[in-house]
Amino acid sequence: MLTAGPAWTAPADGTQTTTPRDDQVTAPGATGSPPSGASPGAAALPVANSPAGPGPQPTGPPAASPAGPGQQPTGSPANSPAGPSPQPTGGSPAGSPGGPGRQPTGSPAWASATTPGPLLAGAEEVLVLTGRADLAFAEACLRQARAGGARTTVVFDGRGEATLGDGTAAMRDVLPVPVMCRSGGAFRARVVIAASAGGATVSIGSGDATPAGWGRDAEVWTHLTADGATTPTLITDLADWLRRLPELLWIEPVGVERLEAVAALLAARPHGAEADEPLLLVNDQVPIVEQLPFATGADRLGVAANAFDPAGRAFAEIARAVRALQVRLLVPAGVRCDVAGLTAVLDEVGGFDETGEVLVQTPADGRYTQAGILEWWTGDAGVLVTGSLECTPESLLVTSADPGGHVELALLQEVTASLLDVPAARDVALDEPALRSRTPEGAPAAVSRVLAVRLHADRVEAHLVAAGSTAPDGLVATVGETSVKLPWTGAQGRLHTYVAEGVTLSGRAAQIRAADGTQFGTAVVSDVAVAVTRYSHPSPLEFRDLANVFGDADDLEGLFAAVSQLASGRTPRYGTAAAERRAAEEERLRGVVGPALLDFAFGRSLVDAGGELAIAVAGMDPGQIERLRQQVLRLGGAASGWPLPARLAAFRIVLVLAGAGLWPAPQDWTPLLAAGLDALIAADDEAFAGEQAALATVGIAAVHHGHLLSPLGGFEDLRAQVRLDQTPPEELVGQYAEGLAGDVLGTEFQAAGIAADAGELLVRSAFDEAVDAIPESVGTVQRSDSGGVLVDTSKDPRRTTLLVLDLLRDFPDTHVTVRGGAGTETHGWWNGRRLVLLSPFGGRWRGSLWPGLMTGIAMYAKGAAPLPAAARTWITEVAEMPEN
DSSP states (O other), X not given: OEEEEEEEBOOTTOOOBOOBXXXXXXXXXXXXXXXXSOOTTOEEEOOOBOTTSSSBOOOOSOTTSSSOTTOOOTTOGGGXXXXXXXXXXXXXXXXXTTSOOOOOTTOOTTTTOXXXXXXXXXXXXXXXXXXXXXXXXXXXXXXXXXXXXXXXXXXXXXXXXXXXOSOSSOBOSSEEEEEEETTSSOBOOOEEEEEETTEEEEEEESOXXXXXXXXXXXXXXXXXXXXXXXXXXXXXXXXXXXXXXXXXXXXXXXXXXXXXXXXXXXXXXXXXXXXXXOEEEEOSSSOGGGGOOOOTTOSEEEEEOSBBOTTOHHHHHHHHHHOOSEEEEEOOTTOBOOHHHHHHHHHHHHTSSTTOEEEEEEESSTTBOSOEEEEEEETTEEEEEEESOOBSHHHHTSOTTSTTOOBOEEEEEEESSOSXXXXXXXXXXXXXXXXXXXXXXXXXXXXXXXXXXXXXXXXEEEEEEOSSSOOOSEEEEEETTEEEEEEEEEEETTEEEEEEETOOOOSSEEEEEETTSOEEEEEEEEEHHHHTOOOSSOOGGGTSOHHHHHTOHHHHHHHHHHHHHTTSOOOOOTTOOHHHHHHHHHHHHHHHHOHHHHHHHTTOSOOOIIIIIHHHHHTSOHHHHHHHHHHHHHHHHHHTTSOHHHHHHHHHHHHHHHHTTSSOSHHHHHHHHHHHHHHHHTOOOGGGHHHHHHHHHHHHHHHHHHHHHSOOTTHHHHHHHOOOSSOOOHHHXXXXXXXXXXXXXXXXXXXXXXXXXXXXXXXXXXXXXXXXXXXXXXXXXXXXXXSSEEEXXXXXXXXXXXXXXXXXXXXXXOOEEEEOTTSOEEEEEEOSSOEEEEEEETTEEEEEEEOOOTTOSHHHHTTSSOOOOOSEEEEESSOSOOOO
16 A cells, blocks of 8 residues: 555645654554555655645655655665555646546636545546535546546535535536435545545545635645555455445435445455554544544643534543643634633643643644644654544544434554644634634534435436424425426435426526425535446546647547547437437437537537637647648548437537638638538438537538638539428527637627528428428438438338328339338338339348339228239349339
């Protein structure tokens, strides 16, 4: 196991770190067995982070140490030939899943932030446990891990309101899991885990998943990497605790699934204890204080905490157990304590020995606020406990299963340097006004709270934790102008489930009330299907904005590779309703490339082509411009053979780049748009007909604009070929058009003008109307790429072919293809007198000809009479009408 820390996140004037001892600690009652036996790769490596921005900084012991930055103290196991080299601690390398995320322009100042420690490259699961959560911040920190294929989950205390951010869609990159402790206490564990079957990184500390906790404030973190052939004790103990955790919490089933998935990965390899492992302290079975190996008569005791119980009982119990000659209390401004009660304990502590000393200090830097630290020293040997512990009975003296008990997690290890010596501090009196001491508050009264609103493919679901034994019969979730009624469907203890079938919501936050009007506040809205999907070929749009992607050679290759992945595989079209097939196809494609590229292709994400993207293009050097142009040409050539979702993405890329000025002259970009539009309209798929119609509408208007500036040969032919299977949805036209106005397409290139222009350019033919008039009972009817008609039906293919040919009798020799439920095809042509049918025959086709059906074919289509014997039959390799 490679460890970094424990260390404070460093103030601006430098940092000091602590180095774990080479000999092991045995803690009575600690979780798991004490580590024993050396293991190759076991090492201790000090590390510090900068509060100016999360992410570990270059490692090394204190400046006074002979070992330079990035070096182990001589004799450390990591220096042995078998041990690993010291691990970089500045986050994963750029481009790896754990590396710094790169966010769209205009994102918040913390948009490039990352997690407190490095994340395992190629992790399958990333799990964050935190007290408070800024979910938009967590999304930014975890975006690149998500883009690398990891499922990302944030478990946080649901008693408070999480910061949700300004997104307009349900959360999907991160799965938020609010929880409430069954004890009525607080959920206070602060852990970041990235795991796969082959290894894990674990960061355990004191900072919440907020810009302050992972960035601005000074916190204490320890980073561990376990990637050997066996799993260290600490990691197996952590896995066991994750499996027990649902017994302590009111947690939704989807949260339990994620905890179990992470636990399974942590325990996937055989257990093998390592020397000098830190010990994991959790309090679900034994109070923290009973697991501490106190040394009575120690030289020094140090405690850092931001909260004490009114009587100082927890602090008193620790001080009495250690009976140190010197007691040092480090408290931040705003500490929660009863001044009189804690002062009385300090007076008692000072009387343990006539030479005893009691120091009460506060950090000079206000960023030292949250960390909970216990350390005691005998000579140069120190024992250190780190985490987010409060000095209260709820954190230290009871279990998390006891009434009011907090869920806590900490680390215990032996050290040779004091963490409490790191921050500059001054002496302070507890009643000093500048300290701003706050009176401890009692436990909050139990209230009913909705944990989250979950969107599934076929339902909306919510879970409510009731304050008592009763709960509402139904809930109403409102997002914007949309409200959904959620009937009660069941309960497990105080956790009640509410489900509405066949509905959905669009938004990140829902206002919740009971059917009787009782308000339950705001709940996060989460798209579960997306959040638990791992992407096999994620597009760079998952962690970079489009403008930055176009300017980076590797990202550009990644984007076009992801677009080509949209053409990989297809959901079967036979016998499936268009809406059902669309949902299945979106789910399949989302698992391949991620949701960002689908949003781009389907017009759900807006692109400022005439503004932000135009500025990015203008800033490219000639080599970048030429590379991008060549990539677009190759993309256009490949797109003609792709299914409609891939063609939508490809054409929109060409369209926004044209609008951004990649080709300034209209004689350059107009032909490219025309070719892309021709490829777009050559595919038919009813499931995505709305997007096709909307994007084609914007596309023909853009081509027309270029044609007016520089006449395009063949424009009238293209105009005649653009046929729309449905009226373009106004909203989609607006979304595709948004941001295209600018120097290239004109400042008036807006949705209203585009629709009017397209209305004059696109005239539906009588044939289009006839195809639309074919009854839905026949099956799914679409125009084929060759100009014919394609029908998917569950009925008899031969009779359906005759029926469709008869309905299209005013359009002689239209090629009608009918696919039955088994996927077999029947082809037919009818000109009012002559009928040709082709049917499957042993891998080839049997052709049949009826040259003189003077009374038509309606009676045969309806089954009123059987077709007479064919005048001629033949066998052919190709399903096309013969010339003679």
